[in-house]
Amino acid sequence: MKGNAIIGQSGGPTVVINQSLVGCIEGLKNTGVGKILGAHHAVSGIIKEDFIDLGDIPQDRLDRIALTPSAAIGSSRDKPDEAYCKRIFTVFEKHDVHYFFYIGGNDSSDTCRIVNEVAKKSGYDLQSFHIPKTIDNDLMENDHTPGYPSAARFVANAFTGDNLDNKSIPGIKINIVMGRHAGFLTAASVMARQKAGDGPHLIYVPERAFDIDKFVGDVDRVYKKEGRCLIAISEGIHDANGTSIAARLAKNVEKDAHGNVQLSGTGALGDFLSAELKDKLGGKLRVRADTFGYLQRCYPGSASPVDQKEAREVGRFAAKRAVDGISEGSIAIKRKRDDPYESEYALIKLTAVAAKTRVLSDDFIGGDNDITDKFRTYLAPLIGELPVVEQF
Amino acid sequence: MKGNAIIGQSGGPTVVINQSLVGCIEGLKNTGVGKILGAHHAVSGIIKEDFIDLGDIPQDRLDRIALTPSAAIGSSRDKPDEAYCKRIFTVFEKHDVHYFFYIGGNDSSDTCRIVNEVAKKSGYDLQSFHIPKTIDNDLMENDHTPGYPSAARFVANAFTGDNLDNKSIPGIKINIVMGRHAGFLTAASVMARQKAGDGPHLIYVPERAFDIDKFVGDVDRVYKKEGRCLIAISEGIHDANGTSIAARLAKNVEKDAHGNVQLSGTGALGDFLSAELKDKLGGKLRVRADTFGYLQRCYPGSASPVDQKEAREVGRFAAKRAVDGISEGSIAIKRKRDDPYESEYALIKLTAVAAKTRVLSDDFIGGDNDITDKFRTYLAPLIGELPVVEQF
Numbered sequence: 002m003k004g005n006a007i008i009g010q011s012g013g014p015t016v017v018i019n020q021s022l023v024g025c026i027e028g029l030k031n032t033g034v035g036k037i038l039g040a041h042h043a044v045s046g047i048i049k050e051d052f053i054d055l056g057d058i059p060q061d062r063l064d065r066i067a068l069t070p071s072a073a074i075g076s077s078r079d080k081p082d083e084a085y086c087k088r089i090f091t092v093f094e095k096h097d098v099h100y101f102f103y104i105g106g107n108d109s110s111d112t113c114r115i116v117n118e119v120a121k122k123s124g125y126d127l128q129s130f131h132i133p134k135t136i137d138n139d140l141m142e143n144d145h146t147p148g149y150p151s152a153a154r155f156v157a158n159a160f161t162g163d164n165l166d167n168k169s170i171p172g173i174k175i176n177i178v179m180g181r182h183a184g185f186l187t188a189a190s191v192m193a194r195q196k197a198g199d200g201p202h203l204i205y206v207p208e209r210a211f212d213i214d215k216f217v218g219d220v221d222r223v224y225k226k227e228g229r230c231l232i233a234i235s236e237g238i239h240d241a242n243g244t245s246i247a248a249r250l251a252k253n254v255e256k257d258a259h260g261n262v263q264l265s266g267t268g269a270l271g272d273f274l275s276a277e278l279k280d281k282l283g284g285k286l287r288v289r290a291d292t293f294g295y296l297q298r299c300y301p302g303s304a305s306p307v308d309q310k311e312a313r314e315v316g317r318f319a320a321k322r323a324v325d326g327i328s329e330g331s332i333a334i335k336r337k338r339d340d341p342y343e344s345e346y347a348l349i350k351l352t353a354v355a356a357k358t359r360v361l362s363d364d365f366i367g368g369d370n371d372i373t374d375k376f377r378t379y380l381a382p383l384i385g386e387l388p389v390v391e392q393f
Numbered sequence: 394m395k396g397n398a399i400i401g402q403s404g405g406p407t408v409v410i411n412q413s414l415v416g417c418i419e420g421l422k423n424t425g426v427g428k429i430l431g432a433h434h435a436v437s438g439i440i441k442e443d444f445i446d447l448g449d450i451p452q453d454r455l456d457r458i459a460l461t462p463s464a465a466i467g468s469s470r471d472k473p474d475e476a477y478c479k480r481i482f483t484v485f486e487k488h489d490v491h492y493f494f495y496i497g498g499n500d501s502s503d504t505c506r507i508v509n510e511v512a513k514k515s516g517y518d519l520q521s522f523h524i525p526k527t528i529d530n531d532l533m534e535n536d537h538t539p540g541y542p543s544a545a546r547f548v549a550n551a552f553t554g555d556n557l558d559n560k561s562i563p564g565i566k567i568n569i570v571m572g573r574h575a576g577f578l579t580a581a582s583v584m585a586r587q588k589a590g591d592g593p594h595l596i597y598v599p600e601r602a603f604d605i606d607k608f609v610g611d612v613d614r615v616y617k618k619e620g621r622c623l624i625a626i627s628e629g630i631h632d633a634n635g636t637s638i639a640a641r642l643a644k645n646v647e648k649d650a651h652g653n654v655q656l657s658g659t660g661a662l663g664d665f666l667s668a669e670l671k672d673k674l675g676g677k678l679r680v681r682a683d684t685f686g687y688l689q690r691c692y693p694g695s696a697s698p699v700d701q702k703e704a705r706e707v708g709r710f711a712a713k714r715a716v717d718g719i720s721e722g723s724i725a726i727k728r729k730r731d732d733p734y735e736s737e738y739a740l741i742k743l744t745a746v747a748a749k750t751r752v753l754s755d756d757f758i759g760g761d762n763d764i765t766d767k768f769r770t771y772l773a774p775l776i777g778e779l780p781v782v783e784q785f
Contacts (some may be wrong), residue, residue: 009516010561013562014557014558016554016561036573039785053785062783064553065781065782065783066783067554068780068781068783068784069557069781069782069784070553070554070558070778071554071557071558071560071561071778072561073561073783073784073785074469074785075561075562076561076562077562078562100466104608109567112637147601147619158692158693158694159688159692161462162462162463162688162691162692162693163687163691165406165461165462165691166406166687166690166691167464168463168465168467169406169463169465169468170405170406170464170466170467170469171471174658174687187710207626215398232465238456253481265681266566266667266680266681266682266683267660267663267664267682268659268660268661268663268664268682268684269660269664269683271659271660272659272660272661272664275658275659282589288658289658289659289686289687290658290660291658291684291686291687291688292660292684292686293682293688294683294684295555295558295566295683296551296554296555296683296685296688298558299554299555299558300551300554300781301550301552301553301554301780301781301782302550302694302695310592313705336613387459388460388461388462388693388694389461389693390457390461390462390693391443391454391457391461392462392465393456393465393466
């Protein structure tokens with residue numbers, strides 16, 4: 002008897018986070034590990050000792066859970082400090098928990114790291130694994146992160162449809178895409194360009210300073226040439242001083258436990274930019290702004306097949322390394338080749354990803370309002386087939 | 394030689410409007426009708442004599458066009474008055490056009506009606522057909538309108554995912570859904586309820602007056618019971634005096650050629666309601682608002698199979714009636730039965746749909762914040778299979 006295992010799902014959900022949950026369960030079953038417990042609402046469930054028994058779920062139900070979007074056992078935005086992590090550790094001792102798997106982004110890997118250090122300091126035998134998940138694609142050491150390819154697929158699909166809509170009734174259209182520090186998701190909009198003249202015509206990512214006058218000039222130039230303009234803008238754009246444009250607008254800035262300013266769940270940024278364009282480019286222009294919002298991370302049916310497979314496998318990989326006796330780490334996806342696409346998994350140090358942020362590399366960004374073909378080559382194999390489009 | 398045909402696509406596009414275009418082309422081919430011309434950007438293309446030749450497109454390309462979202466030959470928001478319609482008629486005479494097919498909503502059927510009357514007054518032989526299309530589902534005499542089932546499918550999918558997201562990280566979430574006068578699209582959110590406790594917990598449609606204080610009380614009650622609250626709100630909600638809540642907010646109210654106030658392409662309504670809830674329910678509540686926006690009418694892959702089939706067939710049906718020598722009309726979908734679902738098509742008078750609006754019937758609305766099971770029975774066969782969802 003090796004003791005019990007706890008699995009948690011943390012932060013913003015994705016459409017494939019349950020693949021990783023199920024992969025982890027599959028990797029732990031019939032290995033001598035004791036109970037397999039789900040932390041109901043992540044760390045907050047652990048300190049409340051609120052668990053879901055995951056050990057006896059039939060395979061057909063596991064398969065349906067894997068296909069279900071969002072975090073099946075509940076997530077949390079709590080950001081545990083050392084005191085919180087000590088409470089987690091106390092619960093682990095009480096429930097004889099010796100395996101801890103935490104599925105999440107860079108904040109979650111940091112939680113995993115702290116709990117792990119608390120346990121090690123006490124001489125307690127704990128195996129702690131971070132299983133990667135984030136639509137932001139901003140984890141270090143990873144070619145890409147589970148959840149990103151599916152969210153990117155949603156964005157690519159959405160821009161494909163909206164490019165045709167904008168072509169059909171020409172005007173200026175702004176779409177605000179998720180991404181606080183990294184522009185990977187906004188960059189995915191470039192996949193909608195299939196023939197000359199297709200939008201998005203302008204793409205703004207947080208890796209480049211955003212200047213409102215430059216923006217107005219860019220739009221004016223495209224509109225004069227194309228008679229329309231479709232624009233992809235990351236919610237995280239900021240000025241040359243690093244001040245977020247969205248945060249500058251918010252009257253009552255709301256911050257979460259991680260100190261992050263609320264960017265999603267509001268249309269304020271799009272509406273502000275829309276008003277600026279109407280104001281500066283004059284009168285009768287048709288300007289519209291949509292903010293894609295939470296659908297990017299939860300719209301069912303947008304899952305990329307590669308993402309589904311890899312998300313399942315990183316969960317299994319973590320479980321197997323733990324069962325093999327390895328004591329800690331984070332799982333990373335490494336690309337072996339583009340075509341035919343092949344990837345493999347690696348165990349990396351928790352400290353290599355914890356609380357760090359990867360952003361778009363310079364060779365993925367074209368000037369201050371575009372994305373390169375190199376990025377298209379990077380993303381293409383991850384997102385699966387794009388919709389049938391036939392244009393005049 | 395019977396003369397030439399012009400087909401136009403008008404108003405907001407849908408993901409199946411090209412099915413109707415292709416159906417109409419298929420119904421006209423090899424029938425003795427002369428040229429089959431597409432009006433590039435609808436009526437505005439007609440008066441510019443800007444046409445796309447649709448007569449010689451191979452079937453495989455037609456099939457791809459049919460699967461492509463949005464209006465392939467371009468749409469327009471122009472609302473022709475009698476003078477405009479006389480210009481259209483002049484172009485018809487010049488180009489020997491004796492068949493006119495206009496795919497659109499109630500404003501488009503009115504255009505069709507006026508052009509038809511101008512021609513008839515001049516003793517010109519014109520066969521004028523309105524082919525129904527609108528995600529609003531607000532055409533009289535129709536069980537439902539092509540475009541609606543697919544948009545409803547998008548909304549049902551979106552709420553299914555967002556219900557799970559909201560359950561995973563509990564809070565208050567508002568989603569604004571398209572629909573100026575009719576709540577059919579907002580009502581589709583009810584399909585996301587699969588088990589007890591599922592959202593949307595509150596559904597507000599324009600058929601009922603919206604009272605902000607009552608709304609705050611509703612949300613408070615649900616939040617206290619469920620620990621979360623998912624809300625579907627139509628962009629068209631208005632107060633007891635009939636004043637649109639969204640229009641009341643807009644500093645510079647923008648109106649289109651039809652006199653309609655801009656509701657879509659802005660997050661203002663959701664942000665306003667979100668701020669009201671934070672203000673009145675107090676401090677630390679997590680309140681978010683998303684406005685689904687144009688994705689409801691253009692997201693690829695959201696098409697319902699029934700909608701694809703019927704949209705194709707109404708186009709063919711119109712063409713065939715014209716070729717058979719019938720001089721005018723609008724096509725309506727009539728339901729024969731729910732299970733197994735079956736529908737048929739009927740020719741109705743242009744005046745029966747022109748410039749009229751159908752809204753949700755009373756038996757589809759539950760109180761002032763809900764939708765009935767009778768509506769679910771109505772919608773279920775139209776939208777196709779919903780996503781796999783397995784919950785704890």
